[in-house]
Each structure stands twice: as C-alpha cells, then as structure tokens.
Amino acid sequence: MARIGVFICHCGTNIAGTVDIPKVIEATRKMPMVAHVEENKYNCSEPGQAAIRDAIKKNRLNRVVIAACSPRMHENTFRKTVAAAGLNPYLMEISNLREHCSWVHSDAKEDATDKAIELITMAVAKVVRHEALFPQKVPITKRTLIIGGGIAGIQAALDIATAGYQVVLVERDPTIGGRMAQLDKTFPTLDCSSCILTPKMVDVAQHPNITLMTYAEVKEVKGFVGNFEVSITQKARKVDHTKCTGCGTCWQKCPVKADSEFDLKLGKRPAIYIPFAQAVPPKPVIDTDNCRYTKYLQWEAAGKEGKAPPQCRICEKICPTQAIDWQQTDQVITEKFGAIIVATGYRPFDPKGYTELGAGVYPDVVTGLELERMMSASGPTSGEVKRPSDGTHPKEVVFVTCIGSRDEQRGHSYCSKVCCMYIAKHAIMLKEHDPEVNCYVFYMDVRAVSKDYEEFYKRAQESGATYIRGKISRIREEDGKLIVRGEDTLLGEMIEIPADMVVLGIGMEHNAGASTLAQNLKVSYDINEFFIEAHPKLRPVETMSDGVFVAGACVGPRDIPESVASGSAAAAKVTALFGQDFLVVDPMVSFIDQAKCSGCLLCTKICPFKAIDTKVLRDGRTVAVVNESLCKGCGLCVAGCRFGAANLRGFTQQQLLAQLEGVLA
Template identity: 70%
Template sequence: MARVGVFVCHCGTNIAGVVNIPEVLEAAEKMPMVVSATDNKYSCSEPGQASIREAIIENNLNRVIVAACSPRMHEITFRRALASAGLNPYLLEMANIREQCSWVHSDNKEIATNKAIEIIKMAVAKVIRHEPLYPRQVGITKRALVIGGGITGIQTALDIANAGYGVVLVEREPSIGGRMAQLDKTFPTLDCSACILTPKMVDLSQHPKIKLMTYAEVKKVTGFIGNFEVEILHKAKKVDHLKCIGCGICWQKCPEKVPSEFDLGLGKRTAIYIPFAQAVPPKPVIDLSHCRYTKYLTWVATGQEGKKPPECRICEKLCPTAAIAWDQEEQLFTEKFGTIVVATGYQTYDYSHYKEYGSRDFADVITGLQLERLMSASGPTGGEVTRLSDGSHPKTVAFVCCVGSRDQQRGRPYCSKVCCMYTAKQAIMLKEHDPEVQCYIFYIDVRAGGKDFEEFYLRAIDEAGVIYIKGRPSKIYQDGKKLIVLGEDTLMGRPVEIPVDLVVLATGMEPSAGADELARNLNISYDTYNFMVEAHPKLRPVETHTDGIFVAGACVGPRDIPECVAQGSAAAAKVAALFSQDTLTTEPLIAVVNQARCIGCLLCVTICPFKAVDYQTTQDGRLIAATNESLCKGCGLCIAACRPKAIDLRGFTNQQILDEVAGLWL
C-alpha cells in the first residue's frame, strides 16, 4: 500500500506569491493514498530537506512528491534526501509548480492555484506506480584511443599516459606531427615550431604506456562508454618496422621522385619515404601508387601489355636488415577501449574556387602553409624564400587574408581565427629574411584577440613596416613578371593596384577530409562544415553527446596551437577522471523491452539515435529487440514508435502516463 507524502515548496515568493499554499495543502490531503501534506519556505535548503527526511520516517512514507521547481533543477537534491531517509531515491516525483505554473500564471492567482492542485494530482497518480530502481555498475577498459597524431592528439596521449593509463594513438599518415610539423615559426613568440614539437613526438614514441599506430585508420566503432570495440585498419607499409632501423638508404636511393605532400607539392619525395626528416616513427612506408616494382607487378598481372616497366626493387637490394616486406597486406584489427578522443585537426581551404585569384594558374600565388615550407630551414628550398616561377627572391609580397574564411558566397562564413596572426608573423619573418622586402596585407579586420597578439600585430607595422590595406582584393593577374593585385582601400575609399613579386593567400581552416565519415562511425554530431560538435560550447567544450567520446583541437573549430594543447590536456583530464573509477554507474531510467509482446519489427532499432537498441533471438527462435542499458539515454523515441507497446521507459511507463491523465479527473 502506497503511503504518499506531499511537500509543497514556497520557493520564497516565487511560488507562494502566486499560488495559494494553504488551499493546495488542503486539496492535497484529500488525494488518494496521501498520508501527509506539508509546506516549506525553501524545500531545497538543508532545514527543508531535513523536514522531508523526518516526515518520511515519522509517517512511514514510501512515496514522495515534492511540488516545487523543475526536476532539472533539484530532482537529484531530493533523491539524495530520500536516500538519506532510507528510501529508494527513484520513489520521488517532482511536481513542477514553479516554471510550469507560478511563473507563467502570475497574473491570475486563482487559475495558478487550481493548476498547482491539478499538477499535484497527476503526480500522485503517477508516483503510486513508481517502483524502486537500482543503478547498474559496468566495468571499464582502462585504455584510451586517440584519433589523430597532430599536436592535439600528441598532448592528449601524453597526458593520459602520464596519468598512468594505456593509450593507443592512431594516425593515418606515415608520421605523427600533423600541421604543426609543417610550420616554420609560431606566433607571437617566434618559437621554432619543429623545435618545440619534435621532443614531444619523441616522448610519445618512447612512452611505455603509448602504442603508436601510424598509417592506420579507424574503420568501425561499436560499444559504449567504458567498453568500445574499434576496428583499426593498418594500411600496408610494405616495410617491416620491427626489422627496419631507419638508416635511410632506401629513401636516398629510390629512383622514383614524386611531389611531396608534406611540402605541399613544392618539393619532391621518393616512392619509399618518410614525410620529413624528424618523422616519428623514423621508418619509411612504400607509396604503392608510385612504386616502380608495384607498377611492374601490375604490368605482369594485366597480361604484359605495353612497354615493360623496370623491375627496380632497389630498396630491397640495399636494405641492410631485409626489412622490405612485399607480402605485407593491409590488416584489420579489433581493439577494446574505454574512451575515444577525436583530434583529427584541420586542412587548409582549397582556393581553386577563387577564380579571381587565378585558381592555381599563377606559379607565384601560393598559400600561407606553402610559405611556411619555403621559410623552413628543412623545407624544399632550405629556408630561402624564392619564387616558383623563376627562383628569384621576391622584394614585394602581398598577403590576402580571409581566403575561404568570412566569405558567405563561398559557403565559408566563419572566421579561421589564426590567419590574421600568421600573416603578421610571415610578414615579420620575410623582413627578417631580407630587409629589402616590402609586405602588404589585405585584410577585412585584424583579429588579434589573444595574449600578446595585438602587440605582435603592431610589431608587424612598426618594425617590419608592413602596409595594411583594409579590403578584400577583387582580382589578381599576371603582368609580365609581376602579379598585379587589384583591390579597394576601403578606409581611403579608393581603388588600389599593387604590383608585387609574390602573393600569399591566407587560406582558412576546414576539418580534415573524412571528418564527417568518422563522426558518423562514432555516432557523434558534426556541423554543416564537418566540424565536430561539442556537448556544450562553453561548459562542456571537449565532451560530446555520446558518453565516453571526447573531441579536442581544430576538428571542433578553428584553433591556434595553445588552444589545441589546452583542449588536448582537458580531454586527457576527462579521460583520467573516468579511468580513476573501477566501474561506471548507469542511470536506471531507461527503455526495457517486454520480450513476450515484441513482434520483432525492429522499427526501434532504426529509430534509436544512440544505437542503443539491438536485436537478439529468443530461445524459441523469435527475433526481438533488446536495449543496451549502457547506451540508452531514456529519450523515449523507441517507445513512441513501438506498435505492440512492448517497450516501456522505467519511471515513465505507459501505464503511468495514462494514470497521470486519469488522475486529473479523480
């Protein structure tokens, strides 16, 4: 027999100023199964909670209604009060007479009082059918997966590993390092990018808790927080990295030269290669699309048509440790993880859509990232900034900001955040390389929000003599050896026409290719530009709506290096906090399937946004739906979809909802 206690809260004057409390109490006392009805000035305060506890014990209550604010506000508070009185916390029902009553009906006290009574009536009808519920404990695989080996992923992996937990870092390129490895200097301190990054790369590769998987990709993710199963594809390196000592003879002698992706086509690499000198691991892979031996094998396999390609195999002949492994094939491994951190970073916008800037037709129009490679001492020109057309040193350089950023016509309305600063940095560096250089920067606004950023921008003007022109150029064209940049100086209100030797387009950031596919695999949200979506942009910046999956760095939105590092560490802290527990408590308010009623239509499987409904076969051979208690969020979509009404939400059963409606007429 249910013994219901009703506790009506004044919430100061929030409720009591509108709702007639004595009238509500009088009505509540008369409701079925109600043993006691009392009021409190502030139920959530410690004395208020104490009075609830005392009433439970004194009146031997076994169901509690708190008529107060929204359950989002204080349900947990009052559940604790029930628990401290020895009652199952899920025997509580909140009747929301503040947000849904007193606040919205403050102009009519009579209506508000009647509505408060009706809300409590419904709660009484529902609470009677509450059952004690118990949270479940699930184990945790204390090993994290980090996807992406740029600075964000490196920082995340190191921090998790230093907290004492195992980490697997998956990187699809042959080396970790990401975009930061391509940069020459970093703003605003002008630190050498490689000098501060490569020690971290080495730390990572040598950390006993970290397993590095390069040239590998995440293919499929199943499971839930604490217990993910991830299929990882290891692409065929064709080099046995256990045997390889990284001596370098193979990539020095390989005769096939192809444009280097790392140098953005400005330099060459060989078919067997490491992307750059400080690569980690310092061991090569064979690019099969360019390898001569592979071409030879294809020629043999396709019936030996056409000219016979050379058999080559020079790398194999020269390798001192016989590490070349032609029989190595791509392999799919399944690994278990407790959490996943996505740190897939960004790529730069492809400016070929900008036909007014030449769509890559002009050799001396380059991108900011290409200029980084030209300025880098380990770059294709050894740090000499030269024109690609004739090898001369540019004396006048124009920078164009916001290419692929802040441009609604190109579908890129967002600001890429780092370009204002990196153009200022590059202008300063060009002046340092050659004091005769004059730089012009076309900008829309200079966004220098950050520590020492404004000072750095002023330094570009004062020390490097950069001329800033406010306006987006309308056209770039070649006139003899010069490039002419046409634009408008919007501050002076007149057209400008500047002949320069080199044009640098500050191309914006966009998520790495394939970010959307990965997000779908992980069942996390992504926006229209394929940036990952965080659970809350301010308060939960590295969490996602899928428990146990975190996001960090430039895959979420344009970020600079310090922010990426901070986010990597933040994600690592979240992972470590999770791993510090031995088990996870799961919420019991979830959907359960009545096996006898389920007809196996499996509409619920397709409708569940959390992939929490799966199917199984019963002993008598019927196909039925089954919910995963760890994945279910209790949203109720499957219940609405279920035709034979075989699914019920604990704490919100179909019967309870009907009783609530019926309760209104009691």
C-alpha cells in the first residue's frame, strides 16, 4: 500500500502569489493514498529539505511528490533529500507548479489553482506506479582524444598529460600549431606569436603521455562517456615517419613549386614539404596532387591517356634513410577513449562575395590574415609589406572592419570579436614597419572588451591611425590607386581615400566539416555551425553529449587568451572525470520486454544513440536489447515500437496512463 507524502512549495511568492495554497492542500488531502501533505516556503532550502526528511520518517512515507519548480532545476536536489531519508530516490515525482503553472497563469489565479490541483493529481497517480531504480556503474577508460592541434587543443593536451593521463592529439594538417602559427604578433602585448607558440608545440611532441597523430582525421565515433571507440584515418604521407629524421634534404631538392596553404598562396612550397620551419612533427608529407611521380602514377592508373607526365623521384633517390614510401595508403586505426575534447577551431572568412569592394578582382585588396603573413619575418615577403600587384611599399592603407561579420547580406550576423583588435595591431605594426604609412580604419563599433584591449585601441589611434565610423560602399581603381568610398557617419560626409592597399578585416567562420563531426559526436551545433555548449555560462566546455568537451573557436569566435582558457577548462573537466573509477549511469533508460518483442528491430534504426543491440534467444528468436550505458532515455524506441515491448523506466506506459487517468477522472 502506497503512503504518499505531498510537499507543496510556495517558492516565496513565485507559486503562492498566484496559486491558492490552502485550497490546493485541502484538495490534495482528499487524493487516494495521500498520507501526508505539507507546505513550505522553500522546499529546496535546508529547513525545507529537513522537513521533508522528517515527514518521510515520521509518517512512514514510501512515495513522495514534490510540488514545486521544474525538475530541470531541482530534481537531483530532492532525489538526494528522499535518499537521505532512506527512500529509493526514484520513488519521488516532481509536479511543476512554477514553470507550468504560476509563472504562465499569473493573470488567472483561480484557474491556476485548479490547474495546480490537477498537476498534483497527475503526479500522485503516477508516483504510485513508480518502482525503485538502481543506477549502474561502468568503468572508465582514462585516455583522452583531442581533435584539433591548434592552441586550444595543445593547451588541453599538455594539461591532461601533465595530470598523468594518456592523450591522443589528432590534427588534420601535417603540423600542429593551427591558426596561431600563421600570426606575426599577438594583441594586446605584441608578443611574437611563434615565440610563445612553438615551445608549446615542442612540449607536445616530447611529452611521454601525448601521442601525436598529424595528417589524420576522426572517421567514426561509437560508444559513450568513459568508453568511446573512435576510428581515425591516418592519411598517407608517402613518407615513413619512423625512418624519416626530418633532415630536410628532400624538400630542398624537390623541383615542384606549389601554392603554400600556410602562406595563403602568397608563397610557394615544394611537393614534399613541411608547412613552415618550426612545424611539429618536423617531418614532411608528399602532396600527391602536385608531386610529379604521384601524378605520373595517377596517369598510369587512369589508363595512360594523353601525354605521360614527367617522373622525378629525386626525394626517393636522395633520402639518406629510405623513408619515401610510394606504397603507403590511408590507414584506419581504432582506439578506446574515456573522454573527447573537440578543438577544431575556425577558418577565416572568404571575402569573395564582396565584389563591390573588389575582393578577388583587385590584387591590392588583401585580407587581414594575408597581411599577417606578409608582416611575418618568416613569411613569403620576409616581413616586408608589399603590394601584390607591383611589389611596391604601400603608403596609404585602408582597413575595413566587419567583413563577413555583422553582415547578413554577404556574411554572418554575429560579431567575430577579434577583428577590431587585430586591425588595431596591424595599424600599430605598419607604422612601426614604415613611419611614412598612413592608416585609415573604417569601423562600425570598436569592440575592445578584454583586459588592456581599450588601451591597445588607444595606442593604435595615438600611433597615427585615423578611425572613421562607417562602412565602405565601393572600391574602384583609378590610376593605380584604389579609390575607397564610404561615409563618415559621425560627420555625415562622404569620404574618398585614394589608397595603395586595402585590408579586409575578415572574421571567423566554422571550420570545414564542423557539422559532420558534430553529428558524429552527437553534439549540437548552431545555425553558423558552431558547437553548442551544455550551458553558455555555467557549463561552457561541456556538451549535451556526456564525455565530449569543447574548447577554442569551434564554439564561436574566440581570441587566443579565451582559447587557451577554454582548453585548460576542458582539461580540468576531463581530469575531474578521470578522478572517478566508475561512472554512475542514470537508470531512467529504456528496456525491452523480450516476451513482447517481435524482432522487427525498427527500434535499432530509430535509436539516435545506437544504444539498441540484438540478441538471439534460446528459442531462436532475435530480439532487441538495450545497452543501458548508451541509452539516454529519449523514448523514441518506445514511441516507435508497435508491439508495446519498449518501455522507459520512470516513464513507463503504465505510469503515463495513470497520469492521464488521474487528470481525466
């Protein structure tokens, strides 16, 4: 015989201000099997919880209904409360009188009171049919997969490895370092980017707990927190890195000159190459699209149509360790992990849609990142800023902010956050490179919100940069000058500047393949294909997929300090997870009644978490079986099962029907 206790919370005036509590209490007392009714100003307060514990013991209650706020808010709190009183925590049901009632019906108090009574009736009817549930324990594989070897991934890898856990760092490119490696200086301190980044890259390479997998991509993710199974494709480098010493003879002798991705096509690289001098690992890959011999092999494989391309194989001949391996193919390896950190970063916005600004038409209209490569001493122009059209030094330079950002016509609605600051940096640096340069910055709002950023912006102005509030409408060419036209919206006057070079302040965009990876990991992503955190403020590095964490600019535009901070934060979350020896799995999961299961296995196809396996019974029947550690309790299989075999613990068909009967009675 159920003995139910109902605890009605005032939530200050949140509930009691709208719902007539005495009337609700009176009605609740008359409900079947209700042995005790009690009101409290705040159920969740310590005195409130103590009152619940006492009442359970004193009245020998074996079921509890908490009529208060949303279960999202305090379900866990009250589970602990009833457990402390010796009751199985799953014999408690929450009736949401706040979000579902008082907050939305504050203008109809009488109706709200009636609804509150009905909500409690439903909870009482349901809780009678609750059963004690017991959480499962599963072991944890204490290894971490980090996807993305930019500064966020690097930071996370170093922190976790230093805590003593194994890390596999997977990077798509031939080197780690990410976008930060392409930068010359960093705001607001003007540290040299390479100088602060490359030591960390070397640390990663040398750390005994870190396995580095460059030129590799995550292919498939299976499993669940503590027990992921991930297959990773190691792309063919055509160079055996176990033999290669990184001596560099091959890339010095390779005759091919292909566009350098790292230098944004402003410079060239050989077909066998490392992206930049301090690359980690310092061992090359062969770009099979440009290598003469691989092109020859492709021609051969395609049936030898047309003229034979020249063969070369110089690298093979001169390699002192015979590391060139033409037979090498893509390899898929599968590894187990307990946690995954996604740090896949961003890609710079492609401005080609801005035809009114001559993007892609006038060579002297360049992007901020291209200017960055030109300014870098190890860049394609050895640190000299030159006009791509004629190689002269520009004297009048115009910067434009918000390219691809805050622009729903040509780009994205969001602010990319870093452009105001990097343009300030460029203006300062250009003046330092050449005091005769005049910089003009067309800005919308200068967003300088972190520590020392406002001061940095001021420094840019003091260095001589002219800030003009307005957007450029058109750039045209006249006598070798780029005529830049915009409005000074503060003056209300049109401005025309004959410029030698225009720098587009391009913003950040989701990286290529972000949505595919997110789907693979079952992590949500937003309309801009940025990953979504479990909570934007309180759980900024977790995701709704347990055991998968996010760091860096894959979540949205971030600068270096934020990326590093989020890398460390994700690492802290992983080490906290690994501090436990077992994981407790929520028992409110689906189960399948084998007697009713017809073996149609529709549920295995419906399940978004791949949590349903099959099993052959002794009588030869095939039935579905739920893997309880994978199941998230979404209930899709229950809705899909035509035989009523699938059921959700804590939300069984019987419990839900009882709820309905309660309200309809």
